[in-house]
Amino acid sequence: MERRRSLPDVLAGAIFVLIGGAFVVGSLGYELGTPLRMGPGAFPLLVGAIVAVLGLAIVVKGLIAGEVVAFGPIPWRAVVFVVLALLFFGFTVRGLGFVPTSAVTALLTTLASSRVRPLMAVAVTAGLTVASTLIFVVGLQLRIPLWGPWLGF
């Protein structure tokens, strides 16, 4: 088989090694126990080691005979806006209440598309805010205040 390097393979392997390794280091901080009474650290240590070893195998394989995987472009704009929208939701839903939080989250999300037009974004935001309020708060009786304490209610 011809030698071909595969960057995605190496990257995937590195992620597994990193996470597996982190859990191994972390689990050493907990009691390992004996086989009869396994401590809280034993199982994560075992599985973490397996993940790290498999990750290493993927890295090695990626250097020698990698899979041909097209990594493709990364939609940075979408990544930024989607992450921002979700973080905003988690951070403010308690303080601002359901309606303002949903509206801003929806607006931020519409901006993730590079083909967004302002009018479209506003229309989608308004529509989704009304729809989600009707579905979740009115219809399903979700216990989230419509307007939060940060707004003086």
Added chain:
Amino acid sequence: MELLDNLALGFSTALLVQNVLYCFVGVLLGTAVGVLPGIGPTATVAMLLPITFSFEPVTALIMLAGIYYGAQYGGSTTAILINLPGESSAAVTALDGHEMARHGRAGAALATAAVGSFIAGTVATVVLAVAAPPLARVALKFGPAEYFSLVLLGLIVSIALARGSALKALAMIALGVLLGTVGQDIYTGTPRFVFDQRELYGGIDFVSVAVGMFGVAEILRNLENEQTRTAIVSKVKNLWPTREDRRRIVGPILRGTGLGAALGVLPGGGHVLASFTSYAVEKRISKRPQEFGRGAIEGVAGPESANNAAAQTSFIPLLTLGLPAHPVMALMVGAFIVHGITPGPNVITDEPALFWGLIASMWIGNVLLVLLNLPLIGVWVRMLRIPYQVLFPMIILFAAIGTYSLGFNAYDVYAIVFFGLLGYVLIKCGCEPAPLLLGFVLGPLLEENMRRALIISRGDPSVFLTRPISAVLLALAVAALVAAALPTIRRRREVMFTEED
């Protein structure tokens, strides 16, 4: 007849007004997300799961199950009309179904898919009703050692069915198991990997994992290259197949049903495997193999029946052993647990109304699906015109609200971000997300049973090999692992899955 009594109980439960209503809501939603490319049943079930917490357990499960098999129906509509499989198992249907549509026979293809699906769904529901109770009785004899081996087998078999490299699938499973250890240890109560955050003591919610990996990551994938979706949808007319068509689809439907019912039991995506296998079989035994790929009706009838039969029988491992065969089932395990029911062999004896009600509802759901799909096909076609710019903000917002309402915990929302990004990078590197979710849900079971088995055996690890059932299950797991790694099978899997793209 015990079976008839049980089915009578099932139908009396499933025919309650609210159960029929939510079964309808489930299959309607399922069809919708099956039709729409870019959102699948896993993300949908994950988002809607919190809403079902206030329902009766049986109602909640009926609706969630409806979304799952409804999506299998809906996926074929998109595959036939615009050559874009809404669900992975519908990819095969697109091969010949779309060709038929291009020749003006979209109606016949859609009707064949619906009729095949209905027959397959009905037969497979009966298979489920007949096969589940004896299996559950066997499973009742399982101790912790057997359960450990069984869960391990389930996880390893799911690799064989994931596309892409077996090594990566294995690593994804292990990573899922590892992430499942976050939170308080079940035996000692020690908080593990929580970074002193109280909110993480209960562990990472599997809904966040599912929404992140299947919802957010998928949206990022779709936003990579935004193109206007081809709005050229063929006109649908002449819904009924001709006499010649009817003669040609009987065999494929029956063979597809048999294949699907058998393969559906396998964990990790049996319905995808079933539709590919059925297509291969039909092509091989056909007297006109050259027609395949050019609009052979057998190429629609067989795989469609197979994938729907498999969708029903994949409930067998869930209902008898508590093992999910598909990410949606993994979420249903969560639904069982939230309602205080441990999924597994006890469900059938402890909650007979729920067990049989769920099975009976599947047949009702299949009837509803035929009614929804054939006369209302125009509605679904129109839905394909919804622009993605409206769709993805809706998914993101509903995902945020859904996960937040799980426990009014902002960490669940942050977890979607984490798993969305992790999932996106891993998917781009050729790692499938489904094995990770299965590992995440089954991981705690694996750990609990391993530790319990070792306590019972006084710390002797040979218990997994000396107990016969456990040893057999482990041997099967090793065989599955070897099979997944063997080059010949790997090549065949590659061939099968490249046809999908």
